Every structure is written in C-alpha cells, then in structure tokens.
Amino acid sequence: MDRLAVKYLRPRKTPSTACSGCGLGQVHKKILLAIEQLGLGINDIVWGTGIGCSGRQTFNTWKGDNFAGTHGRVYALATGLRLALPEDKKIILTVGDGDAFGIGLSHLLHCARRNAGITVIVADNFGYQSTGGQYGYTTPQSRVTDSSPYGLTDPNWLQNGLDILNLLRDAGAGFLARHLSFEGQNAVESIKRAIGNKGFSLVHIIYPCVTHFGEISLKTGDREAIFRWFENLFDGRSGDPGTPAFKSGIFHDAVGARPEFSAALKAWTSSLRQKENPRA
Amino acid sequence: MNMAGSYAVNLDFEACKACGYCRLVCPRGVYREGPAFNRKGFKVPLVAEESLCTGCLRCFYVCPDFCLDITPSASGAVREKTL
Ligand code: SF4
Ligand code: SF4
Numbered sequence: 037m038d039r040l041a042v043k044y045l046r047p048r049k050t051p052s053t054a055c056s057g058c059g060l061g062q063v064h065k066k067i068l069l070a071i072e073q074l075g076l077g078i079n080d081i082v083w084g085t086g087i088g089c090s091g092r093q094t095f096n097t098w099k100g101d102n103f104a105g106t107h108g109r110v111y112a113l114a115t116g117l118r119l120a121l122p123e124d125k126k127i128i129l130t131v132g133d134g135d136a137f138g139i140g141l142s143h144l145l146h147c148a149r150r151n152a153g154i155t156v157i158v159a160d161n162f163g164y165q166s167t168g169g170q171y172g173y174t175t176p177q178s179r180v181t182d183s184s185p186y187g188l189t190d191p192n193w194l195q196n197g198l199d200i201l202n203l204l205r206d207a208g209a210g211f212l213a214r215h216l217s218f219e220g221q222n223a224v225e226s227i228k229r230a231i232g233n234k235g236f237s238l239v240h241i242i243y244p245c246v247t248h249f250g251e252i253s254l255k256t257g258d259r260e261a262i263f264r265w266f267e268n269l270f271d272g273r274s275g276d277p278g279t280p281a282f283k284s285g286i287f288h289d290a291v292g293a294r295p296e297f298s299a300a301l302k303a304w305t306s307s308l309r310q311k312e313n314p315r316a
Numbered sequence: 317m318n319m320a321g322s323y324a325v326n327l328d329f330e331a332c333k334a335c336g337y338c339r340l341v342c343p344r345g346v347y348r349e350g351p352a353f354n355r356k357g358f359k360v361p362l363v364a365e366e367s368l369c370t371g372c373l374r375c376f377y378v379c380p381d382f383c384l385d386i387t388p389s390a391s392g393a394v395r396e397k398t399l
C-alpha cells in the first residue's frame with residue numbers, strides 16, 4: 037500500500053476488488069490526495085455512495101464514517117445528513133454515471149437547486165459496467181454494448197449539443213469540473229475546490245472500464261490501446277466525429293454566490309423561534 | 317530542479333495488479349517487464365532503473381491500486397554526485 041492508503045484506507049479493503057487496469061482507483065486516489073492536501077483527517081469526512089463499481093470500491097474502504105444509500109437516492113439521504121451534521125463535517129459522495137445522470141438525476145438536480153453542502157464525485161465509466169456493460173446515459177453514441185448489440189441509438193448526455201453539466205449549472209450548482217482519471221494535480225485541484233465549497237459541487241471524472249467497455253465497446257483488452265482512446269477524448273484527437281470530445285478543468289465556478297441549504301434553513305428556523313418566543 | 321537519482325521508487329509487489337500504466341507513462345524508462353508473478357498471479361513490473369527517476373509523479377497519479385510511492389531518497393544526493 038502507498039502512504040495514502042495507509043493513512044486513509046482500511047487495510048482489509050486494499051487492494052480493492054476492481055479489475056486490473058480499472059481507472060476507478062485513479063479517481064479514488066485523487067480524492068484522497070485532495071483530502072490530504074486540504075489537511076483533512078478521517079473524522080472530518082462522511083463518505084457515501086449509491087451503488088455500482090464506483091461506490092463499492094470507494095466508500096467502504098474509507099477508515100472514517102461511510103454509508104451506502106439506495107441506488108439514485110443517496111443525494112436525498114445526504115441532504116438529510118447535511119442538516120444533521122455540524123457545518124465543518126464534509127460529505128463526499130462517490131457515485132457512478134448511471135446513478136447520478138440517470139436513476140438519481142432528479143434527486144441530484146434538487147440537491148443542486150437547494151445548494152446542499154455536498155461534494156459529488158461522479159466516476160463515469162460510460163454505462164452500467166458492474167452488471168456486465170449495459171449502456172447508460174453517457175455511453176458514447178453508436179457504441180455496441182451488452183444491451184445495444186447493433187450499436188446505441190439513444191442520445192446521451194454528452195454529445196450532439198447536450199452536456200449534463202449545463203443542466204447542473206442551470207439547476208444552481210456552485211462548482212462543476214470535468215477531468216479524466218489519468219490526470220495529475222490539476223484534477224486534484226478541482227476536487228479541493230469542490231470540497232472547499234460550502235455549497236453543492238460536482239466533479240465529473242471519466243475513467244476506463246477495461247473489462248466491459250474496453251472489451252465490448254472498444255473491442256480490445258489492451259491496456260495501452262484503451263489508455264490512448266480515453267486520452268484522446270480530452271485532446272480532441274480521436275479523429276472520429278461520433279466520439280465525444282471533452283475539455284478538462286473547471287466548467288463553472290460560482291462558489292459562495294448562493295446561500296447553502298442547511299445553513300439557510302437553520303438560520304431561518306432560529307429567526308422563527310426568536311419571533312415566536314423572544315424570551316427563549 | 318528535480319534530479320535523477322534523488323528518488324526511491326517503492327512498488328508494493330503483492331498489491332500490484334499489473335495494469336502496466338506506470339510503464340506506459342514513465343518518461344524515463346524506470347520500469348521494465350518484470351520476471352515474477354505475485355500471489356494473485358499478476359506479473360509485476362520491475363523497477364529496473366530507479367536511479368533515472370526524476371520524481372515527476374506521473375506513475376504515482378496513474379497507479380490505480382495504491383501500490384506505488386515515490387519518495388526523496390536519503391542517499392540521492394550522494395548518488396547524484398557519483399553520476
Ligand atoms: S467492471 Fe469495469 S468499472 Fe467495474 S471494476 Fe471492472 S474495469 Fe472497473
Ligand atoms: S516519478 Fe516519473 S520518472 Fe519516476 S518512476 Fe514515476 S514516472 Fe518515472
């Protein structure tokens with residue numbers, strides 16, 4: 037184990053059960069680096085998840101408090117937790133694309149609308165990979181998957197003029213960023229800014245599922261070929277107009293522009309109490 | 317400036333899953349195909365040229381399995397002088 041794992045992860049859970057070459061550990065590591073660089077400890081963070089590869093491999097490896105919500109409902113659970121916990125306790129959720137951008141999208145948008153003080157890291161592997169590689173809401177257009185053997189006809193959230201981050205910005209999110217799991221310190225900096233934001237933040241990190249997306253959609257198990265395919269998504273070098281093209285970095289930064297949900301609700305409640313019972 | 321020879325490359329042999337990303341991204345050719353398998357059956361890369369490491373951390377950022385550490389080595393300065 038490296039020093040980060042020794043410091044923050046439960047030894048029984050490390051190494052994880054993720055496949056060899058799965059990029060999820062790269063996402064996980066960047067979150068731990070951000071936590072370390074912000075000077076935060078085990079007791080400063082409650083780590084939650086929905087379900088799937090991205091949750092299973094991360095939340096319960098954390099040495100501190102952690103929980104698994106139901107699929108797509110973790111945003112509502114975390115909003116309740118936000119109200120119950122002291123302001124300085126950070127809530128970090130590692131969720132997948134299926135959870136955040138599909139099954140739980142409504143809850144996610146309401147979390148952004150309320151500006152609940154939660155950091156959501158969406159570890160996006162382009163589909164439902166823990167169940168065998170079915171397509172989801174970010175699966176690149178036309179790709180063959182386990183559930184689209186003739187190629188995907190459904191539009192996704194990331195191509196043809198759509199971007200899920202636009203929707204989240206319009207819903208009121210204070211901080212949004214996008215990265216590739218292979219990136220270095222620049223991704224860590226975005227996560228630090230997200231965790232530091234008292235309101236709602238989301239960092240979308242795309243990572244390779246080598247086992248299902250690689251084998252079925254890219255038709256290769258070769259780690260280098262998969263690595264290069266993903267790298268090219270961000271450099272705009274894919275040469276294929278049907279392949280999504282991303283820009284890495286901060287997408288939207290309005291940190292502090294709106295009141296945070298739990299702080300505003302607590303202040304309002306105490307002002308009501310004052311009014312109803314001024315001598316209390 | 318980062319100097320070759322000032323860093324220790326620590327690879328946790330049993331934790332490695334042999335994805336090969338470290339070999340892929342290292343600009344200095346520090347890693348090579350290893351000769352041995354760990355208990356889980358992964359053929360672990362070999363840290364063949366530790367003295368060439370400049371501490372750029374590229375391998376550290378891409379290792380998905382928390383099994384690489386790059387640390388300034390105590391003997392680095394001495395090694396550098398003997399280059
Ligand atoms: S199935 Fe895919 S996403 Fe899940 S652990 Fe394996 S490589 Fe990672
Ligand atoms: S820190 Fe940089 S030079 Fe050193 S082994 Fe890793 S990638 Fe190679």
Ligand code: SF4
Nearest residue numbers: 332333335336338379
């Ligand atoms: S990147 Fe990590 S897990 Fe992959 S081969 Fe290198 S040391 Fe092993």
